[in-house]
Amino acid sequence: MTNSQVSPGGFLPSHARLADLIDTKQAVIGVIGLGYVGLPLIRAFTTAGFRCLGFDVDRSKVEKLNAGQSYIKHIDSSALAQLIREKRLEPTADMSRLAEADCVVICVPTPLNDSRDPDLSYIEGTARSIAKALRPGQLVVLESTTHPTTTRTNVLPVLEATGLKCGTDYFLAFSPEREDPGNAHFQAATIPKVVGGYDERSADLACAMYAHAVVTVVRASSLEVAEACKILENTYRAVNIALVNELKILYDKLGIDVWEVIDAAKTKPFGFQAFYPGPGLGGHCIPIDPFYLTWLARKHGEQTRFIELAGEVNAHMPQYVVNRLAEFLNEQRKPINGSKIAILGMAYKKDVDDPRESPSFELLKLLRARGAVLSYNDPHVQSLPRMRHYPDLPAMASQDLTPAYLAEQDCVLIATDHSAYDYDFIVLHSGFVLDTRNATKHVTGGREKIRKA
Ligand SMILES: NC(=O)c1ccc[n+]([C@@H]2O[C@H](COP(=O)([O-])OP(=O)(O)OC[C@H]3O[C@@H](n4cnc5c(N)ncnc54)[C@H](O)[C@@H]3O)[C@@H](O)[C@H]2O)c1
Secondary structure, three states: OOOOOOOOOOOOOHHHHHHHHHHOOOOEEEEEOOOOOHHHHHHHHHHOOOEEEEEOOOHHHHHHHHOOOOOOOOOOHHHHHHHHHOOOEEEEOOHHHHHHOOEEEEOOOOOEOOOOOEOOHHHHHHHHHHHHHOOOOOEEEEOOOOOOOHHHHHHHHHHHOOOOOEOOOEEEEEOOOOOOOOOOOOOHHHOOEEEEEOOHHHHHHHHHHHHHHOOOEEEEOOHHHHHHHHHHHHHHHHHHHHHHHHHHHHHHHOOOOHHHHHHHHOOOOOOOOOOOOOOOOOOOOOOOOHHHHHHHHHHOOOOOHHHHHHHHHHHHHHHHHHHHHHHHHHHOOOOOOOOEEEEEOOOOOOOOOOOOOOHHHHHHHHHHHOOOEEEEEOOOOOEOOOOOOOOOOOOOEOOOOOHHHHHOOOEEEEOOOOOOOOHHHHHHHOOOEEEOOOOOOOOOOOHHHEEEO
């Protein structure tokens, strides 16, 4: 049946009505989870001409948005304020308003629990909220990163319990988020979107919705292919980063600079993609998502050895950095105990304000255990948030990067290579610099003060 056909009862069926609403951009899009993924997605949908409702259980976020304030560095407050003024975006903590949305997109967290198993409680809680408001003619899309089968096993049954039928009354799809915060070249609207539907109608509707807002829509044959695709992408990164981290240690022993090797290797025009070593893995995705697959593999009596080995290598990197730092201080006849060490960069990667899972916290913990006198600077993280895995770290605030501050340190440890840093200035005023990111690559003066780790 096409959009213009009418059912025997005289009404357009649910999917045809929704297809019309999407086609004419009259559909209201509800985005659940107003974080690093949800807000950029809203920007893409509103830019495409849709009206959005933004849902979050964190009332402080909703209040900030309603006051026209962004809490994410790369999302512009004035643009948000304008969307809200023009009522193209309504942030709310009132989940009963989910019934007003024609399309509901889920962007809630998917962390690991204390035993490093998937914590699907956010997805399941959201599914329950949607179920309370579910009505015929709605499309629900899960975007949170998760292992294959989650949409069918953890979301579908909660929605079916309402008595409404997927594929006729309401529609369900999975479309992984590929947001790369801080990447100036790609934003939600310019990154191709993979979409898998519960059935053909669900896939048609979800593809039609995203086609308005993103550059390319790639249709997958099922929910599970779309889910598995995202985990493959993140596992590929975790494994390749582990590889260069391991080679960094070996090449350093051989007196070979791994960054120079990677720069040389990437001149090959095919068959090689550059990944870079660092002080460990960070962020809400790469250190976490592959373990969703490991958990699923265990359930099926299989192993994910690459994932586990990569996890082991990457998790060891902060300790490697501390060992290098100890050697470095030793050259100067200093112990770590009592040495002043400034960590530059608490965010998990350059130019973002997101400290989640950042290896800098592990560095702080390890160095603190060895008696270092610690401080940090990060232009994007003014004070350290409380981190669940680091309850004992004291409250700390970013120090000004003055010549005097740098000069009084026994070692300045570059953990995150923010573009805002003037590396010539840092090396000029520091006694010693330990660089875990090759951030000082272009510094010409004072190279004898720099070691890489
Ligand atoms: N951050 C990234 O770069 C990135 C990239 C790709 C994919 N992802 C994936 O996207 C998902 C979201 O990640 P994020 O970085 O945006 O997380 P985030 O923590 O920045 O935002 C999630 C938001 O969801 C809200 N929330 C939690 N439970 C809720 C509920 N029941 N109802 C309504 N709101 C709720 C939280 O308050 C928070 O504001 C995760 O699965 C993540 O793995 C993240």
